[in-house]
Amino acid sequence: MVASEEVTTHKKTRIISVVAATAIALACGTNYAYSAWAPQFADKLLLSATQSNVIGTAANLGMYAAGIPMGIITDRKSPRITAIIGMFALLVGYYPIKLAYDRGPGGMSVGLISFCSFLSGVGSCAAFQAALKTATLNWPTHRGTAAACPTAAFGLSAFFYTVIAGLAFPGDTSGLLMLLSLSTSFLVMVSIPFLIVVDHQKGTTYAALPTSERSRRDSNLLHRTKSNSSKYKATAVPPPEITDETDPSGSSTETSSLLSAPGDIVDDDDAASTKTCHSHCIDVTGLALLYKPDFWQIWIVLGLLSGVGLMTINNIGHDVQALWAHFDPSASKDFIAHRQLLHVSILSISSFCGRLSSGIGSDIIVKRLHHSRFWCAAISATIFSVAQICAIRISNPNFLWVVSSLTGLAYGALFGVCPVLVVDAFGPDGFAVNWGFMTLAPVVSGNVYNLFYGAAYDSNSVVEPDGQRGCELGLGCYRTAYFVTLVSSVAGIGACFWGMWGERQRNRRVLEEMEHREA
Numbered sequence: 001m002v003a004s005e006e007v008t009t010h011k012k013t014r015i016i017s018v019v020a021a022t023a024i025a026l027a028c029g030t031n032y033a034y035s036a037w038a039p040q041f042a043d044k045l046l047l048s049a050t051q052s053n054v055i056g057t058a059a060n061l062g063m064y065a066a067g068i069p070m071g072i073i074t075d076r077k078s079p080r081i082t083a084i085i086g087m088f089a090l091l092v093g094y095y096p097i098k099l100a101y102d103r104g105p106g107g108m109s110v111g112l113i114s115f116c117s118f119l120s121g122v123g124s125c126a127a128f129q130a131a132l133k134t135a136t137l138n139w140p141t142h143r144g145t146a147a148a149c150p151t152a153a154f155g156l157s158a159f160f161y162t163v164i165a166g167l168a169f170p171g172d173t174s175g176l177l178m179l180l181s182l183s184t185s186f187l188v189m190v191s192i193p194f195l196i197v198v199d200h201q202k203g204t205t206y207a208a209l210p211t212s213e214r215s216r217r218d219s220n221l222l223h224r225t226k227s228n229s230s231k232y233k234a235t236a237v238p239p240p241e242i243t244d245e246t247d248p249s250g251s252s253t254e255t256s257s258l259l260s261a262p263g264d265i266v267d268d269d270d271a272a273s274t275k276t277c278h279s280h281c282i283d284v285t286g287l288a289l290l291y292k293p294d295f296w297q298i299w300i301v302l303g304l305l306s307g308v309g310l311m312t313i314n315n316i317g318h319d320v321q322a323l324w325a326h327f328d329p330s331a332s333k334d335f336i337a338h339r340q341l342l343h344v345s346i347l348s349i350s351s352f353c354g355r356l357s358s359g360i361g362s363d364i365i366v367k368r369l370h371h372s373r374f375w376c377a378a379i380s381a382t383i384f385s386v387a388q389i390c391a392i393r394i395s396n397p398n399f400l401w402v403v404s405s406l407t408g409l410a411y412g413a414l415f416g417v418c419p420v421l422v423v424d425a426f427g428p429d430g431f432a433v434n435w436g437f438m439t440l441a442p443v444v445s446g447n448v449y450n451l452f453y454g455a456a457y458d459s460n461s462v463v464e465p466d467g468q469r470g471c472e473l474g475l476g477c478y479r480t481a482y483f484v485t486l487v488s489s490v491a492g493i494g495a496c497f498w499g500m501w502g503e504r505q506r507n508r509r510v511l512e513e514m515e516h517r518e519a
Contacts, residue, residue: 010198014138018149020194021131024083025150027090027184028128029157031059031121032351035317036162036344040173040337041097046105048469049318049461053454056314057447058114062093062121064443067436070126074432075285079130080195082432086127087188093120094181101174120180125439127188128154130195133432136423137197147419148359155351155412162341162348171334285430289437294425294506297499299441301377302418304492307445308384308485309411312391315453316343316404319478322457323397326474339397346401347408354380354412362417372503373424376417378496381489383410388486395475421499445488453481 034056042052074082096116100108131150161180169175289295312319317340324331324339358380362373387406394400419435426434457478461471471477 013196014198016194017134017138017196020191021134021150022153023191024127024131024188025153026157026160027187028124029154030161030180030184031063031124032313033158033162033344034314036341037173037176039317039321041101044104049457050454051110053450055114055117057450058117059121060310060446061443062118063125064439066122066125067439070129071432071436074129074133075430079133080192082126083130083188083192083195086123087185089119089123091181091185093123094177098174098177098181101177129432132419134195134197136428136431148356148416151359151416152352152356155355156348159345159348162344166341171337283427283429285433293502297502298421299438301492301495301499302438303441303445304488304495305381305384305414306442307449308488309407310446311449311453311485312407313347314450318457322471322477323400323474325472327397343404346404350405350408351412354409355416358413358416362420372500373417373421374496374499376413378493380410380413381492381496384489388482388489391482392479449485452484453478456480
């Protein structure tokens with residue numbers, strides 16, 4: 001009876017921690033709201049499209065380049081520490097940008113503004129690392145679904161804040177920047193006390209499993225893999241003696257689902273057993289990743305596709321301005337500003353849907369259909385390709401929502417499945433550091449594509465005597481940039497199939513090794 005109550009308490013704690021992680025993630029995706037205020041910010045400070053993209057790229061650089069150091073802190077210390085770092089970095093990042101906007105041209109250098117933007121990205125990275133690590137550790141049997149909660153909230157963040165700003169500060173860019181600086185850090189602060197990682201052995205304290213315990217766990221898991229005594233197995237799940245979901249009588253409840261997600265039971269066949277053992281026994285992190293082909297497969301997929309999404313996310317506001325200036329020169333600045341907010345909201349909602357469906361869908365693909373999670377990434381790449389074709393052809397701004405919705409959906413699907421691919425390939429213990437290595441890929445591709453867009457836009461812009469810049473060529477202002485991202489999207493499809501092939505080869509080798517040991 002006491003053991004049963006303890007199991008219930010631990011499960012409630014884990015649910016609360018996922019809610020807290022989701023709330024933190026909601027404060028971490030505000031970099032994707034950049035297009036909601038970037039054009040107005042650039043107009044007031046007399047910045048070129050390239051300078052505006054440098055500021056936006058600095059935020060992306062902070063978000064992704066900080067992954068490794070923040071991951072080391074998260075893995076070796078505690079998710080709470082990185083959440084605290086994120087709380088302060090978000091405040092210190094956004095508030096000076098708000099002051100720069102209020103001061104106007106010359107009030108702050110582009111370099112300093114870019115550094116503050118970089119800090120906002122670091123804050124988002126740190127807090128999100130804490131949220132994602134907590135979710136994946138607390139629900140080892142449902143990693144895809146558990147990770148989908150904070151990743152979906154991350155995608156919804158831009159919509160959340162732009163809607164609030166539109167209601168509280170309509171047409172007020174300074175008010176939006178103030179909201180971002182204060183509310184993001186406050187939301188992280190109030191969620192930190194509930195950010196708890198349950199140790200499946202000791203209770204509700206954050207602690208990594210010691211090496212000796214991992215060895216014992218792996219030995220037990222291999223024994224279970226070879227046994228046909230149980231009817232069902234859960235993928236990548238600790239054995240009954242160390243999970244908090246085992247009842248006192250010894251009958252496992254591993255198949256109980258997080259948020260009643262489907263696809264949590266896999267058949268008792270050799271392939272499923274092999275995947276179970278392989279995904280849970282492996283523990284690779286740090287520089288050892290660089291010697292693993294599966295690292296480069298995931299890294300290249302993420303690099304090719306994330307840069308495509310980041311270019312549109314950071315520049316949808318410029319797309320709106322260019323198309324409306326050509327389509328209807330009489331359109332007011334307020335009207336165009338509201339259209340920018342609309343497209344940021346569409347991107348955010350679509351990203352939310354993509355992240356949620358990809359995270360849960362990848363669990364179904366693996367556990368019900370017995371296929372690779374790379375299929376979710378391949379679907380993302382295909383949607384990206386369609387979005388680029390639409391961006392190249394759509395010249396009527398009333399139909400630009402097709403580009404923003406497809407881009408958000410594809411970007412969300414990509415980041416909904418990639419964290420789980422990393423856990424499956426290299427184990428959960430070093431996930432934060434491993435994900436930090438992965439997020440270096442968007443640093444490279446995001447910077448290249450964003451700067452290419454800025455150069456293309458500036459080359460077609462006209463500078464007025466008062467320093468104001470504008471492009472009235474409509475689609476011709478930026479069309480060239482989307483030809484580049486179309487090539488990247490198609491290459492991403494090929495990279496996904498390469499990843500599937502590599503995963504199949506690795507699983508085959510594991511199965512052969514097990515058969516050799518049994519012989």
